[in-house]
Amino acid sequence: MLQVEHISLPLTRRRWQLAGQVQGVGFRPLVFRLAQQHQLSGRCGNDQTGLWIEAQGSAQQLEEFAKDLIALAPPLAKISRVDAWTMRAIRQEEDFNIEESRAGGTRAVQLTSDSAVCENCLREMRDRGDRHYGYALINCTDCGPRYSIITATPYDRANTTMAGFTLCPGCAAEYADPRDRRFHAQPTACARCGPGVWLQIGGKRIDQEPIKAAADLLAAGKILAIKGLGAFHLACRADDQRSVLRLRQGKQRDAKPLALMVDSVQRALQLADFSALGLKLMQSPAAPIVLANRRSDAALAEAVAPGQARLGVMLASTPLHHLLLDQCRGFLGALVMTSGNRHSEPPAIDNAEAMERLGDLCDGFLMHSRPIARCVDDSVVLDMGDEAPLPLRVARGMSPGRIGLRRAFDQPGLCVGGELKNTVAVARADEVVCSQHVGDLSHPLALEHFERTIADLLDLLEVKPRWIAHDRHPDYLSTHHARQLAKQWQADLEPVQHHHAHAAALLAEWKMDRPALCLVCDGVGYGTDGSSWGAELLRVDPSTGTFERLGSLTPLDLPGGDAAAKDVRRCAAGWLAAANRENFHDLGTMKRLFPDNFEKNMIVNMLQHRVNCVSSSAAGRLFDAAAALLGICRRNDFEAQAPMALEAAAMRNRQALSDEDLFEVVEAPTEDMLGRDDERHTAVNGAGEQIPARLRRLDFSSLCRWIWQTSPVPAQGAAMFHEQFARGWARLIGQVARQRKMTTIGLSGGVMANALLCRRLEQLLVRQGLKVLRHRLLSPGDGSIAVGQAAVARARRQTSSITNIVKPMTVEV
Numbered sequence: 001m002l003q004v005e006h007i008s009l010p011l012t013r014r015r016w017q018l019a020g021q022v023q024g025v026g027f028r029p030l031v032f033r034l035a036q037q038h039q040l041s042g043r044c045g046n047d048q049t050g051l052w053i054e055a056q057g058s059a060q061q062l063e064e065f066a067k068d069l070i071a072l073a074p075p076l077a078k079i080s081r082v083d084a085w086t087m088r089a090i091r092q093e094e095d096f097n098i099e100e101s102r103a104g105g106t107r108a109v110q111l112t113s114d115s116a117v118c119e120n121c122l123r124e125m126r127d128r129g130d131r132h133y134g135y136a137l138i139n140c141t142d143c144g145p146r147y148s149i150i151t152a153t154p155y156d157r158a159n160t161t162m163a164g165f166t167l168c169p170g171c172a173a174e175y176a177d178p179r180d181r182r183f184h185a186q187p188t189a190c191a192r193c194g195p196g197v198w199l200q201i202g203g204k205r206i207d208q209e210p211i212k213a214a215a216d217l218l219a220a221g222k223i224l225a226i227k228g229l230g231a232f233h234l235a236c237r238a239d240d241q242r243s244v245l246r247l248r249q250g251k252q253r254d255a256k257p258l259a260l261m262v263d264s265v266q267r268a269l270q271l272a273d274f275s276a277l278g279l280k281l282m283q284s285p286a287a288p289i290v291l292a293n294r295r296s297d298a299a300l301a302e303a304v305a306p307g308q309a310r311l312g313v314m315l316a317s318t319p320l321h322h323l324l325l326d327q328c329r330g331f332l333g334a335l336v337m338t339s340g341n342r343h344s345e346p347p348a349i350d351n352a353e354a355m356e357r358l359g360d361l362c363d364g365f366l367m368h369s370r371p372i373a374r375c376v377d378d379s380v381v382l383d384m385g386d387e388a389p390l391p392l393r394v395a396r397g398m399s400p401g402r403i404g405l406r407r408a409f410d411q412p413g414l415c416v417g418g419e420l421k422n423t424v425a426v427a428r429a430d431e432v433v434c435s436q437h438v439g440d441l442s443h444p445l446a447l448e449h450f451e452r453t454i455a456d457l458l459d460l461l462e463v464k465p466r467w468i469a470h471d472r473h474p475d476y477l478s479t480h481h482a483r484q485l486a487k488q489w490q491a492d493l494e495p496v497q498h499h500h501a502h503a504a505a506l507l508a509e510w511k512m513d514r515p516a517l518c519l520v521c522d523g524v525g526y527g528t529d530g531s532s533w534g535a536e537l538l539r540v541d542p543s544t545g546t547f548e549r550l551g552s553l554t555p556l557d558l559p560g561g562d563a564a565a566k567d568v569r570r571c572a573a574g575w576l577a578a579a580n581r582e583n584f585h586d587l588g589t590m591k592r593l594f595p596d597n598f599e600k601n602m603i604v605n606m607l608q609h610r611v612n613c614v615s616s617s618a619a620g621r622l623f624d625a626a627a628a629l630l631g632i633c634r635r636n637d638f639e640a641q642a643p644m645a646l647e648a649a650a651m652r653n654r655q656a657l658s659d660e661d662l663f664e665v666v667e668a669p670t671e672d673m674l675g676r677d678d679e680r681h682t683a684v685n686g687a688g689e690q691i692p693a694r695l696r697r698l699d700f701s702s703l704c705r706w707i708w709q710t711s712p713v714p715a716q717g718a719a720m721f722h723e724q725f726a727r728g729w730a731r732l733i734g735q736v737a738r739q740r741k742m743t744t745i746g747l748s749g750g751v752m753a754n755a756l757l758c759r760r761l762e763q764l765l766v767r768q769g770l771k772v773l774r775h776r777l778l779s780p781g782d783g784s785i786a787v788g789q790a791a792v793a794r795a796r797r798q799t800s801s802i803t804n805i806v807k808p809m810t811v812e813v
Contacts, residue, residue: 014056016053017051021077021112022077023050024186026181028184033179038061038064041055042056046102047154056090098184111400111433114145114147115146116397117144121138136197136318136319137189139185139187143285152459153460161370165194167193168190197211197366198210214324218236228318230375230377231346233337234247234339234358237336239300247338247361250360253638255641259289259337260304261315262325263316263326275292277389285397286379289381290313294309294311309647310648346446347377377436388776391783394434394437394783405511407794410797414454415468421781433457441478468482470483470496472495472528473498499533500538501784502748502785504788506773506778509784516773518539520535521751523618523619524616532618535751539740542795545792551695551732552617553622554697557607557610558615559612560613565636567634572593573593577608578704579704587708589708593628593629617697619751623751624642630646630712647754654715655719661728661731663724665696703720722760730761730768734765743770749781
């Protein structure tokens with residue numbers, strides 16, 4: 001309770017309602033301190049919609065208080081909206097109180113992301129004179145677990161996994177004092193009253209100096225499972241080739257790069273060339289893995305990232321990780337810190353589960369007893385130099401994500417995303433709330449994780465969906481689940497074409513409500529004509545939820561269908577057949593790709609007779625084909641391995657490239673132009689004039705012939721492929737943009753994570769006077785599909801603009 005001095009009349013009483021990420025971030029103590037500073041009486045508290053404040057004082061005092069409320073918001077706060085109005089009644093009061101949270105009503109509060117440990121907590125943890133010294137789970141209102149421990153809203157200790165830990169007198173005093181940094185810090189605890197840390201080695205439990213003992217195991221080349229903020233990690237020395245190879249074998253992860261953890265920015269810069277923006281994000285509360293170009297002198301085992309140009313590095317994000325790296329400083333510069341799982345599984349989060357699933361992968365477990373409510377893997381971003389880093393996986397510290405829309409949903413809905421890199425989303429009011437990264441749904445445990453994430457998010461947000469959006473692919477596991485849920489809840493189904501969802505997500509991110517041209521390039525997506533799409537130029541209308549297909553790659557025949565996504569030599573054979581169908585089987589390149597004569601003849605027969613071949617316009621498969629033709633990669637052991645290797649090779653090129661165009665823009669039949677999933681659309685330009693409908697296809701047969709005829713060194717060939725791919729699309733997009741009188745171009749799809757390609761394509765488009773939109777908040781890959789499904793469903797359901805209850809003052813933040 002705050003006593004304030006007598007305030008001279010006239011008095012005014014105002015109320016504020018703050019929406020966004022405003023709970024569990026230290027907002028109530030800030031309001032208390034500001035009320036004290038400005039000599040105001042009143043009260044504040046959390047409810048199901050966010051944070052409410054009532055304050056009483058002079059008009060000038062209230063005005064200054066309101067300004068400071070926004071300007072001095074806590075570090076973890078994200079205010080999306082402030083509503084304020086003057087109240088009629090003046091209360092007889094002389095104090096300012098923080099009230100208990102209010103339940104009831106519609107849950108509109110924004111869930112708060114987990115945060116890396118703050119500098120104040122680190123300082124206390126390392127101060128021998130502080131009562132928190134050495135406590136590996138220290139936190140305050142500025143840092144620590146949030147989303148990974150919440151079980152219900154509003155965000156109070158009773159609604160977290162810390163409910164079972166009773167505060168000791170010291171922690172209780174901090175928790176109750178509005179002037180303290182730990183006031184209502186729900187996970188707060190200390191070694192006396194909070195969760196403990198121990199090292200488990202077989203049947204032996206080590207409680208005395210467990211972190212030092214864990215560091216000793218790592219120094220000896222052992223592998224440890226470590227319980228982090230939202231999941232377990234598997235860790236080993238990053239300079240020990242033997243340990244890294246053993247870890248790869250256990251995880252069934254032969255080639256995919258492994259993430260690294262370091263204790264400082266200085267260590268990170270010894271490994272990779274991070275930009276200022278990349279380092280800033282690495283040091284932010286989100287503390288994601290940041291991908292950047294590897295330094296040639298990085299002291300790492302080759303098995304950490306074989307054949308890759310980039311390394312993924314993160315700073316220690318929890319106090320436990322900091323204490324562990326403190327103990328490791330004498331013998332290493334980095335730890336491998338990869339997800340605690342096997343191939344395709346979600347990471348383990350429960351202690352017993354981790355011991356069962358990871359027991360044969362590691363030599364010990366560094367664990368704690370704070371339960372994790374939900375699996376939240378590490379976020380991953382790509383360092384883009386002087387541009388904002390590109391999100392590739394949105395998870396710890398960045399989820400749940402929120403995309404606000406210009407117009408509201410008529411009814412709440414659920415979007416189940418795609419099959420790979422899955423996320424799900426809940427649509428309500430004028431926002432889309434997107435889950436953390438779920439992963440690929442092919443593994444039974446991953447499918448369970450997907451279903452649990454849906455139930456969990458709906459429960460936290462208290463939403464019963466009236467409609468469910470899903471991918472049009474009939475065999476996706478997410479599509480099957482959507483159908484089951486629709487029957488269970490008697491909800492409408494909203495199928496959304498894969499690439500349309502990509503484009504819609506990008507336009508929603510930029511709050512675009514006008515038609516735009518969007519190039520979506522990825523591995524595969526089910527087309528409205530039943531074929532496999534993957535490099536599509538779409539005219540997307542966000543206001544109607546419709547699209548036109550205006551451009552595409554010339555399809556390749558892929559022998560074996562899905563098998564070609566793994567064995568990329570098959571993609572190369574399909575490209576050779578398309579470029580030189582008469583005698584491709586006699587080319588020396590085919591013999592080099594398939595030295596086994598029986599295998600070569602089988603592939604040739606499949607292509608010649610088009611038996612067991614899938615026709616695909618996927619950009620990813622063309623990248624696969626180029627990687628195989630150039631001898632850079634023969635197989636995708638993980639998604640996009642060949643395209644990543646192709647980009648890495650191109651980045652090493654130092655030779656000048658020819659100005660010759662090795663592509664052709666051709667017209668395809670108009671029946672390939674399908675619109676809103678099952679409709680045809682009249683083609684119109686930007687002025688509303690009807691024009692002839694034409695689908696342009698980009699044919700790279702000349703580039704294929706150039707590769708097998710000239711046999712360039714891999715780096716030169718890879719660079720030439722990137723240049724021609726960017727130049728060809730810039731040509732086609734320019735033609736369509738001029739015909740349609742449109743100037744805004746969106747770039748989305750997993751291929752747009754290729755920084756070399758994306759930069760060059762944007763450069764060529766800007767030269768033509770076109771405005772280019774790229775992702776800033778969402779992944780260009782399938783992690784954004786759920787948001788796009790929501791945007792399309794909203795437009796289709798013809799919602800009106802959101803209206804507010806009459807309140808005199810509304811501030812959009």
